Amino acid sequence: MKVTVIVTLKPTVLDPQGNAIQRNLETAGISGVTDVRQGKYFEVEVSDAVGASERRVLIERLARDVLTNPVIESYRIEWE
């Protein structure tokens, strides 16, 4: 089964990457974009041998403990 985890910087945390992209869009001929924030997108494949409730726990732990740096990031899980 496939699950998606989205990790984004907390709103008040500076995003140098997003800033640099936004600030240089004019040179790429794109104007009107006032803000860009960059996050991470994970597609996670879980073995079907793992039961449904176990899976929830597993993905929660993966998202919270491995994929996210809780000091600066937060996460969201999209179950399909």
Next chain:
Amino acid sequence: MKVTVIVTLKPTVLDPQGNAIQRNLETAGISGVTDVRQGKYFEVEVSDAVGASERRVLIERLARDVLTNPVIESYRIEWE
């Protein structure tokens, strides 16, 4: 207005970061995950002064020409 762009590696392209995460899952005590692929997640804020149709063109161009390297990646836009 806020638009989300998701950029993922094409399925045939190998993903060093996803692989590294997956390799380290066992040490983190997480088993049952058979694959992890890492992509990028962009939250883009477009000025309200930009009209709706213009906005579509703008975001398409941003996603296709800037945020994605077509040799290895593909993108998806989520209009809200």
Next chain:
Amino acid sequence: MKFGVVVFPGVNCDRDCRDAVTAVTGQPVEFIWHQETSVEGFDALVLPGGFSYGDYLRPGAIARFSPVMAAIGAFARRGGLVIGICNGFQMLTEAGLLPGALLKNAGTKYVCRYLHLRAESSETPFTCAMEKGRLLHMPIGHGDGNYQADRETLGRLEDADRIAFRYVDGDGRATAEANPNGSVSNIAGIVNEGRNVMGMMPHPDRSFDRILGSEDGRLVFQSMIGALSRV
């Protein structure tokens, strides 16, 4: 013969490239600011290493939109010599002047070390001062040097003798252990179809003086001078 070193915000090997070209060729070298729209008057261009625009988004991705890139493209189409080193290689692939892409290293970490390269072709303006199979000692320093291309592109590179360098061990074998970043087929450098544009991850600009550990990098710039004086 005038060399131009193109300066993008965030590159950090611009001075190294200038110093290396000056030391090896004795020819005049000038910096070209990324906002320039013309590269008129230059005989060869160097796209240096570093972190243009922080390498945020993807290495070389934002630099591709700088005004000077259009001029560089036209220069290349006219047959001008363009060498991209490290971040410069990444810019050339992003700009479509070289095929393939440079992904994050297989180990995901930045790697800075000396290693061995094998010159795979002496039929390019960047390698003509080396015999085919020649081993070179040169450093790398990158986090995204994992060269990847689809099967068809690879076939074309192989068939047309367009692979300039491969990572090898001290005995000249292109083994998996000798590959520092996971590049397909141990590729460290390639040329375009016209053979006048080369991208390479290792740094000839850091190996032009024995005191730095090696002077094998000189051969690359000597090749360029040789090729330029022949036309």
Next chain:
Amino acid sequence: MNAVITDAELEQHGVTRDEYARIVGILGREPNRTELGIFSVMWSEHCSYKSSRVHLRRLPTEGPAVLQGPGENAGIIDIGDGLAVAFKIESHNHPSYIEPFQGAATGVGGILRDIFTMGARPIAAMNSLRFGPLHGDLGGPNRRILEGVVGGIAHYGNCFGVPTVGGEVGFAECYSQNPLVNAFALGVFEKDRIFFGKAAGVGNPVIYVGAKTGRDGIHGATMASAGFGEDAGAKRPNVQIGDPFMEKLLLEACLDAMEKGLVVGIQDMGAAGLTCSSCEMGARAGTGITLELDAVPQRESGMTPYEIMLSESQERMLLVASASRADALFDVFRKWGLDAAQVGEVTGDGLLRVRLSGESVAEVPNGPLADEAPLYERPAVPPSKPRIDGWLPLYSFLDGAPGSTYESFREADANPGAADYDALMLRAVASPNLASRRWIWEQYDHMVQSSTVVGPGSDAAVVRIKGTGKALAMVLDGPSVHVARNPREGARKAVAEACRNLVCSGARPVAATNCLNFGNPEHPEVMWQFGEVVDGLAEACSVFGTPITGGNVSFYNETFREDIYPTPVLGLVGLIEDLSLVTTASFRDEGDAVVLIEPGSRVEHIDLEEERALQNLLATLIRDGLIRSAHDLSEGGLAVAAAESCFSTLHRRPVGARLHVPSRLEVCRDLFGEFPTRVLVSTRQPGALIERAARAGLLGHRLGAVGGQRLVLEYEGVRAVDLDIADLERVWADALPGALNGRPLFD
């Protein structure tokens, strides 16, 4: 604008009642909250050095080469040819515990700004790190901290484009919840082009350039002035994110503007941000500054004056320009794609005036704010019993090693005849404090700028100065267990060892910087340690003629009330007059003779005069071309120094050596024991060398020769160690990556 300040607020700000009374005295009235905030950061331990200043005065700070001592962003020395060198070390311990990657990254960013603020282009960086053990209960968290810290240093330095050429890493239990991250940077410039943080010229515009101000890091300086307890998590919103690309733009733009003569005064916004930079610049020039907060570029909406003044957002600079040339300055910033804004003006009345929407929100005199911080002579009492048992400093590398390694050495030391020295040798080179650091420094770009002559891995790093035949050698050194056992003696040893490292590389030591990492200054034992260390440093630096041109103090390194070891980290800079003198630790050719140079008696205590004799001897031997390689003996003693000299280099595969170890004490101590003032050299003229040593009052033992594929150490006719050198090197090289993967070689 007055508000009643409560006791709770004072406590929150770390301001005592007495300090508050002093503030009221200076202002002649009660402060408002913004003013209290301003005083609290400027008078925090981190910014004001209120507990350390009385001691720091005892450090030697002057010498013929010193152009700028402590008091500015960095110290400056003269290296001839019209060139000067700025260098400094700074700690980022607390932020690195909270967020290892960003904490270490922003530490690197801060020290680089200190260097280029003065007009120097950074040409080298180093770092000194301390972590808890990678094995055992806290092994997992400690490994993650190490990986994060190293990744952060690499991220920032690599992108900025400064080669990270060296450093040191140590492990001990006391750093488990309190890692140390000390970052050093060094830059070069023309000696008549030094810039200072002075707000000169009444009417001149005050200009802000760089990243926008956000709510990050508010009260970072106060945070670095308190220990960690249960509430470490609550301090997390303070985390700052580094933007090395922005910093690279600032570097190029600032140097460009200075070159064009557009800068009157300049200072980075580091700890205490806008507050510190504006009031210090005013205080140095004896002027006032008016700030219009509406003009300050802001990342978030609705920021209060308090937040704007105290924000520690990274990658920001404050400049004073002459009124007539401000436009040209803005042009430079525009070229580099940087946001800049005039945020104020220099005034003649000595006041820091802060205004928002036309209204005054704070008004404080610059001078007293910057210079009249309270000064404490805190109680200092020696501890009733030493924390470290006397045995450990003999084999200091065992601190933080797995229990079994520790025990094997303890047994061998007690019963030397029965031990297996091959096994001990393998354990020694695999121990955390001795294992190869390659896994770490390969992540650092140590070659950018094409000037690295000797990179990480030798005794000192060597960077050439382009355009001259000269080079600079530099080293960081902080032997913590020795200092923990005996602070004064340990500090003397640290200076001696750092200088010895420089001399081994062909340099003459010129000047020093230091970072003093200590526990809670309110603990009398900690203040005693501090005073002792300062005296040890002062004495040794005077003997070696290396004045201290600056540094940093980091107190409150404690977690759950446990203080760390007193950990002074010395940064020494030396000059190599000619590139031909550059010497490394590695043996070169088969057949070269190997000689150990040491004083007549082998004791733990260091004699600084003997040390000076050794260093003078070595310097002249190198100058006269007698030395092929030179390696200082430190952790792991003779056996480990010999192994390190054999390991592979850029230019050759590993090479063996067959050495006879002179018998002085007993075998374990003679092989692995750590005694000061010793170097291992290789030479083609052993006879002449030994004779010259004797004339200098030192012993030169001819131990044997370089050659073969095995390292053989004979002791009293027995082969104590006999190992294939490639095998030994593999164990040494694999130990750290193995431990980081949770697969240590020995447990």
